[in-house]
Amino acid sequence: MNYLELEEKISSQGPRGYYLLKSFLIKLLQEEAKSKSQEIIHNAGSDVAAYDAVAPNGFGDISGHVSIEIARVISLARILTETKKISPFDTGKDSSFLLISLTNIDSNARLMLKLNFRQSSRCHFWGPNEIQSLIDRHTETASKLAENLFLNRFKVTIESNVEDWRQQRDEVVNAVRDEYKSGRFSIFLGAGVSSSAGLPDWDTLLNSLFVSMLTDDEANSKSTDSEHISSIVKRLRQIDGPSSLTLARYIRKGITTDSSVEQEKFINAVTKQLYGLRNKKYSLSSSLIKSIINLCTPSRTGAKVKCVLTYNFDDLLEREASAHGISFKPIFEELDLPNAEELPIYHVHGFLPEDRSIYTNIQKATLVFSEEGYHKIYQDAYHWSNLVQLNNLKESSCLMIGLSLTDPNLRRLLEISAKSIDKSKHFAFIKRITFDKFSNEDGKPVVRAPNQTVKRFLERHHKLNEEIMRELGVNIIWYEEYDEITTILQKIGK
Template identity: 65%
Template structure:
């Protein structure tokens, strides 16, 4: 089997091709270790500080324990970075380091190591020649894995070493803090942030707009009962439920046509419903919004958050930032720029502040409310919101809060930005499914299976999610209760 042909095949898979190749190499390394009576322990998912694999008793002729790291290519800077990292992790007991480069590495790499890291011992570099030699020693395993690349990728994810997710989360938070302190850090905010302050979720907003539209149209006569209309809307969505984007388009056409004046009517209707439906039992300055503002506040050494990108329409973060006397600029159109002293808050899907009079040119904001808005962004590769998102994803480490990561455009941009990296550099909070919430519905059992089987299934489900998002360059920060997120954010800013 020829390594060059495999590389050519994997290049057609885009950003995920690297992770398929990495999984292929893991399996070949495992075959080599087994043939020599050695053990190979490999990791998967959120490998922030861990190595890709460890061989406790040694690997081949390399004395153990051996830490194994697989990278795209080894430049002098990357070699120095990996050696510094290896030295800092030496308490893990790995005395040797095997660096495997899928691409090339400098011909004078060993001389550079000897000169700059004289105390580093048993540092071994492998490139394409060594990988090909390994393939040649295990042709049957290599052929089998190469023919089943995708299933092998998930098999590696599932068979990798399981770590306690709460302990693993501490390592992830530590990595986020390191990126935060560097100043090359951005935040991406989704609907969960607004919901923490009682604003309606997407479905509630759409249903309310739908009921409002039908009531104003006189569907039920002059004395129509909104509750009756609401029950009709609920049943319609059950029987013939369109996607949220399709329904949003339907509502947009129902409330306003294409004239400028009627567009204003539509924006006014959405704004009124957005803030009018807010659940007042929640503080408008929620603990989550406060913790986000804390991260945005400059320290004595300067600002740590380079920018905030929000997919929400509201201005709740701006209110909290303003109340603290911090300098910021809400950006919702292409021509606007923040000054060096201002924190840019990009509203990439549009901006609907409760008081529109406070913002100039607010009528120029593109509102990505329904299919038309999404189609515009998909159609225009150089739309300003796409460029802002892609630049942040490529140039900074991004922390995503309140995002489900199901938006197809965001996933597309993540995949583009992940093409040139071999380790995820972004982070996203994701809610973990507990055994209790999964196995019961109310007081009744929801599944007919032994608890052990259900727990193993959930472990695998979470592990696969880690692997899928890793291919998009994202590490998961698991949580079980929403109330945990502000505390976790505080640990990033305070280092505790």
């Protein structure tokens, strides 16, 4: 079996191929360790873990506690990054470091390795030649692994060494803090941020617009009841099953045509419902929005956040930035550019401020509300909003707040940007499913399975979600209660 041929074949699959090859190697390393009565423990959960694997009692001829790192490619930049990790091994008596490159190490990188670690006898480096030797020692196992690459990855993921997820989250948060301090940092915001201030979620907004459409048609009827209409909409979605975007298109066609007058009518209807449905028990200046703006506030050494990208229509972030005296510029069209002192706030799906009169050129904002608007952006690779998102995903570390990460266009852009990185560099808050919420509803058990089986399923479910997001270049920051997000943001900003 030729390793370089396998590597070339798998690498064509992009980030997914890298993780398949990495899992192949982990299983092969475990086979080697087993043959010598040693052990390899895989660390999974995020790409900010200290190492990919550890051999507690040595590996092959390498003695002591061996930390193992597997890289897609060993470049000069990667060596400089790894130097911080490796330095403790230069003097350590009971620990060693093994850095494995899945591809050939270029000559400049080899020279850098020699210059940085020539004095260390506890730092070891492998490339394709050493991997090939490993394959040759375990030919039968390597062949089986090569035939079952996906299954290997699945096994490596669920068999990995599991730390307490909160402890693992602390490591991820520390990594976010480091990226934030570097100044190469952007923030992506979704509907969860607006919900923290009481604004309606997507389904509530759609139902309300649907009611508005019907009451306009039946202006003289007193029988129209919002609860009745909501019930009809709910049943329609159960029977006919339209997606939110499809229903939005249905509503839009019911309210407006393509005339400028009716376009304005539609925008006014959405704006009225967006702010009119706000739950008044929540403050417009929520603790979450305050925490986000605090991160955006320049320090003595300058701004840490390059820009904010929001998929929300509202102007709540602009209001908070103004209250904090931050110079900002909402951007909602292609030709608009901020100056050096302004925080850019990109509204990539459109901008609907409550008071439209305070913003110039607001009529040029493209509202990505329904299916046709979404298709327009999705199909245009050079649409300004796609370019802004992709540029930030490539050039910055991005923190995603209030996003479900199910949007196909965002996932497509994440996958494109992940092709050029070796380690996941983006971060996203995602709610973790607790055992109680999964197993019970209204205080009654709804899952017919032993508790231990359910807990094991949830543990593996979360691991696989971490692995899937890692392919897109994203590390998950788990939370169980919404208030945890604000606390974590405060830690990042300290």
